Amino acid sequence: MEVSLLFDNESRSLKIRGKIALGYLMILVMLGLFLVIVSSRIKDLEQETVFLSDHDMQVHELTYLIEKNVLDMETGQRGYALTGDTEYLDPYNNGLVEWRINYAKLRKLISDNPAQIENLSNIKTNIEKWVTIAGQNVIELKRAGDDEAVNAYFKDDAGKAVIDLIRNQSDYFRDNERKLTSERITELKSGNDKLLITMYVLWSLVALLATIITYVISGSIVNPLRSVIQAIHEIASGGSRSERIVVRTHDEIYDLGSATNSLLDTVQQEQWGSERLSHMSSLLQEVTNLPQLCRTFMNKIAETFEMQYGVIYVLNDLKKYERCYSYAGTRNEEVAMGVNQFAPGEGLIGECARDQRVRVLTELPQDYISINTGLARVAPRYAIIAPVVFENRTLAVLELASLNAWPAYRLELLSELLNMTGVTMNSVMTRVEIQKLYSKSQEKNKELEIQSEELQVQSEELQVQAEELQSYSQELLILNKELKNQKAVAENAAEELEKYNEQLQLSSRYKSEFLANMSHELRTPLNSMLILSQLLNENRNGTLTDEEQTYTSVIYSSGTDLLNLINDILDLSKVEAGKILVEVDAVNLTELPALLRGYFDKTAEQENLTFTIEISAEVPELFYTDEMRLHQILRNLLSNAFKFTEQGSVQLTLTRLEAVQLNAYTSAEPVLAFAVKDSGVGVSVKNQELIFEAFRQADGSTTRKYGGTGLGLSISLQLAQLLGGHVELDSIAGSGSTFTLYLPCREQEPEEEPEAAETEALLAEPVQEESIPAQPAVGGSRQTDMEFQQLQGKTVLIVDDDERNIYALQRGLAPYEMNILSAHSGYECLQIIREQPDVDIVLLDIMMPNLDGYDTLSIIRDELGLPKLPIIAISAKTMKEEREKCLNAGANDFMSKPVDIKDVVSRMYLWLAVNPSLTDF
Template identity: 65%
Template sequence: MLNKQARSLNIRGKIALGYIVILVMLGLFLIIVSNRITDLEKETVYLSDHDIKIHELTYQIEKNVLDMETGQRGYALTGNNTYLEPFNDGLSEWDVNYSKLKPLIADNPEQVQNLDNIKADIEKWVTVAGQYVVNLKKNGRDAEVAAFFQDDSGKIIIDSIRTQSDYFRDKERALTSERIKSLKNGNHKLINTMYILWALVALLAYLITHLLSSSIVRPLQQVIQAINSIAAGGNMSERIKVRTLDEVYDLGEATNGLLDKVQQDQWSAEQLAKMSLILQETTDLSVMCQIFMNKLSKIFEIQYSAIYVLNHEEEVYKRMYAYAGSSDKDASFGADRIQPGEGLVGQSALDKSVKFIENLPEDYISINSGLGRTAPRFAVIAPVIFENKTLAVLEIASLTKWAPYHLKLLEELLKTMSVSLNSVITRSEIQSLYHDSQVMNEELQVQSEELQVQSEELQVQAEELQNHTNELLVLNRELEIQKSVAENAAVELDRYNKQLELSSRYKSEFLANMSHELRTPLNSMLILSQLLIENRSNTLSEEELGYVSVIHSSGSDLLAMINDILDFSKVEAGKMQVEMDAVNLTELPALLTGYFDKTAAKRSLEFSVQVEEDVPDLFFTDEMRMHQILRNLLSNAFKFTEHGFVQVKISCAENPFAVQDYQQERMLAFAVIDSGIGISEANRELVFEAFRQADGTTARKYGGTGLGLSISLQLARLLGGHITLQSEEGKGSTFTLYLPYLQEETDIPLIPLGALSPVAAASEQASALNEKIMFEKEHRKLHGRTVLIVDDDSRNIFALQNGLAPYDMNILTAQTGFECLQIVREQPEVDIVLLDIMMPNLDGYDTLSIIREELLLTELPIIAVSAKTMKEDREKCLAAGATDFMSKPVILQDVVTRMCRLIRPAEG
């Protein structure tokens, strides 16, 4: 390393070299200015040409007037229409020439006024003389024509036009001469001035070089030494001290300010990360409020605070927790329940705005301790807002006023709290609603059973009455009464059955609506989190990518929970349909390996798929439902296995359920074996019940809704099969799926074995190359094409816009059906439309009908996008005119693939 003296001389040399470069640049600048002077002389010539153009247009306008006058006179004398040609040509051309001339003189108000006077005279002549005489002649009023030429008032106007045109041209000639003379004088002065300036700058640069090299180096070394000291020690609390009051002092102060800002930002980021992590781990509302307020008190040194949470049933904000306050509902800590708009807390909830209060009075509230009490000086009232709805309001009192970065951190913490609070409230509401639905179903079922018992008792009584025919006359009236009672009971039973059916339908509609409401925000969240994971701009750190990955994973888990609940609802309602088709079992090992290889590697488990030799290559079943069952069983196995292996064995087996109504003697057995925690004998039957796991602790430790195995069992029964369980606690479990071995004839061609395992055969390098080639093909097809995104949720529009940005498409957006129709009418270049179905006022179905039937755009590709996933929803969209259908949340790659398939090739 160079010593300090050598480094100082090096800096001085660089500064001197910089000023020498300045001198060279000034010399070059002088040459450039000289060349510019020559260019200015050329511009003078241009000005002359400009004026010549003005003269030409002036003469041309005057010629047009003369042509109109000649044509008028010729037609008035002869009545021959050929004389009208110069009149009509002049009538159309003079206005064109006027339009060309006026912009050329727009910078000269006097000439503009002269030109406007000429225009006014021309228009006057056309009105009172030219067109007037022509019209008289056309109407055969020759006497009036002759009388007009006796006076000939038009000649006076023509003479005025000539005079004004001459005056106009004289003015332009004078202006041209003045411009040329002024430009030449300016050029000579500019050259002399530049030479003088060059000499002065050269002298000044020398003096500056000498002075700066002496005055900057020494203070700058002090600043560098201070910065190196801070950098070497890593102590963010040390600051630079500069004694000189110059730019180096400003540098030191700026560096100190930067250190303050970095230290503050680092502290804020740490507090925000800790708060987010704590809130994510909390599922109880009251506990969450307590943890949040206690954490805030430590971050901001708060002495008094309270949080009021919205009660949706009563539409009132109830105090959920008070920090450093009394737990009793006394007047010393304010109101326990606050209506929207009531007081500052209620008004803050209504306005959705933060309120700052300074210089609080002594009797506002007292901050108490064991030794004494005092009044706060500063208060903040802040709402917790999620999707433009105030979920809670915080009131904070402090002895000291916060710094600006404290308020910014509070805003970020409130956003984090709003997401967590909404998640807890939503989860609680869903559980409550589902519990109510289950209770109602159980009550209706009990009532139905009671009525059934009553009906059976009445039937027995009727049989006994029939056996006592000898007492028929005596008991006839009693029998009629019993019959009436039985009929009423039957009616009551039918009414309760209808109530049960109505309850089931309400539950299905509730689950479908909840699916729509949850899938809509999930759509934008999953797309945007996927885009952030891709880190296209390389602006996210590894830690931030980890946060985004957690968000995407959580959203995917929530989507899986929604799908499980919907499948369970379909099974319960008897609406789950199966589609039998040929399934090639040689493909199954590669598919299962592709699904779970990464999971096995992540959990350090051995994973394998074995197919026995006697297993056929082809059999008939619903392939999608079979895959769903196997994925559920494997997911369950991986979730409850921490060490060891997970294995799949596929074999042929005798039907173990021959005593039941299964007609197939041979079955295909798909055994999923794991070395996990196992299941006790007492809990084996519980695992197949909805919303149940082996015990409550597994649900908390391993997560899940408890629907997977219940749905799998129902699906297996729909396919004509069954699921068995063999397990021993602490030694693993074996779930076996039995499916009928169906061998119906089919015309479906068999696919060669080698073509069925791309997942197992492709290496990571080939996969990456294929993805790159696929992107290039898709980019080539979508580049420059126009897509219209229609969605009433701006978050989904924002997500799709960012997701399609790399394909360089022209992206149009609309938030209502009416905006969509307007864009489609006005911009025929739209190549494809992504249309949301559930929109207010004009929904997607009506929009589709108008586009197809009224606008007659039958060939325009339209992909319907809906959060409703029932089969009838897809069929309804296709019937309304949609080209394709996608359910929310959409997968971006799936959107791109379908767009490439539907967009027609560009013409030409």
């Protein structure tokens, strides 16, 4: 049943149906309370019964389980002590875990009984005591091989007394629980008796309350109804329509009286409105022009609705609504307002004309138009803006102001008057328009006569022009043939351009293949050179002089520089070929200072330069870009700054700019500015554009002072542009330089990832090797000892078609006293593994002729059936897909050339460590 049927909307008093429903509802509520109380008590009894059956049984069961756990531990301890067999420790270890679990469950069940919790805590204390003095002590002695101490312990057997005490405490604990169970049963019987008494008392109260409610509700309905009927008879017997029924109760009888009163009001309002419409119609029929119509209409509106001010705006020839007449307005105020006409949609007048909807304005401001009398000036409180519409066309707009608000029936009457006025106004405006058109038509006739004479003269001229056009058409035919010939030439040129484009793509592909192969060919000999120079520099035998160690350091450093040069050339080629993969992710700028200091603090210390990093407060902690490319650009700029600075400082400053506008770069969005400033040699104006070109150097002569390939700045600029930014240079020769990297300050992750370059690029792309299983957290010397112990005596098979790499790895692994085997092809590798199954680990080169590393891996895993043999793949290819390809083929790990011998040893140690999970392929 809806609430509106039970309550009066205004006073929220009960209606007749509501009173009856309330009576039944109160009875039902009492019955409901009766049922709730009884059912609640029944549920309590059920819960008490369940508690007796479940709780007590579970408590007893858990106490026995704890005793069993202790017995298992004692049995396991004695079995291990007698036999030394670790299988006897299984029941001990299981009991050691399970008794604590059972103890926690039991403690939770008796959490409401402090005495039993204390008894249980005593049992726990004795169990832990037995574990300490008996269980764990005997096991540790047995593990240490101290059988005499074990026998001495069992002669005294201090743990037996503890076990006996645990049993006695458990029996005492269970006796207490049995007493509690008996007390609960007694309370349950008493509760049943109280339930019966409660049911009888509640039923008596419900019966008494039902009788009282019935008497009260019947009286509250009948008495007001009689009063309403008497009032209706008095009105029907000849009373005037001005009389109204008064009902003091707010129910259906009140609604009946209110409906009758509303009916009388409506009849009176309709009669009043009909009279006003009839009078307005007769007045408008006498109107002959538009100003008279506006004046008559506005005056009658003011009289009808007790309006104190009004203005009417009429549509003019310029399609604007111009002030035509105002009621009770003053000239000074209207001139001060300054607006006499409105275009559709301009101001409230224009909006009303456009959407043809009545607007009611309340709470008008004090500076609104004033209503003037001879004694006072008063601001209106209520205004109406209404359109005069005929056939969906707004002919005029009224603005009316009053001191009092209008009731709804007056607004309805206004709407009808506006419709009537729209018909009359359209007739008047049409009559005026017809008169204007008639006058214009007469003027047009005179103009047409003049134009006909002019047309006759023009026709003669056109005949002459036709002859000229015929000669032009012949010339156009000739021109059309020439255009067709040019079109054919253009199509041939387009085909030639397409062929040229295909040749460029093919050339780019050959270039990519060449660079990839060059990378492999350079990295392979570079691998052995770096390993051997590193081994020489370590001077393991102590046979090298300081000068010779310096030579090896120079060799190692030169090899590293060569590796960096290879990477720079590959980076530049990837950028030019559009094959760089941009991976946008969150970059934590708070980590940037520590990262860059790790790279350059040592350089700054060696060059005796001051190196500072400053981050402004407005810079966000996180922003989104390609972190690897950002670090590459900053490292290039800082390396360049240190290279060309002999004294003074190098400074990195990070700021946030709301916008930036440079000659080569403009951004209306916020950007981050990474400014690298140095006090070095600076760059002259003529060289500031050239240094960003590939292979340009500060001094290109053979005697140049500064080294480098001239690739770093070119790569940095192109990477910055790839990230949506720019690198700007500000420098004066001899006064230092400032390279500023501008990047978009994206503080939210982009909805769409930027378009990536081709993933199938043949160019080598350096990858960061995935993390491998963590090494034991030990010191350097201890780690070396552990690696020696683990690798000593193990058999390692080195597979590589380049003898130099095999030799370098053999020399690097020599100090670890391993059994080193070598193979120069995949076939030779498979033969050695078949003949010598004791191979512990394989270092496998991937790029080999005939049978490469991928096929060799597959044969070892599938055909030879060796899924657990650790195999570390080594490849000169550094593409991102290379690692995954090797691991999918069956390798346990992947390393890219050139390798570091310490890294090789560390990886071998990990895969040979005593951890079966690492060798499960």
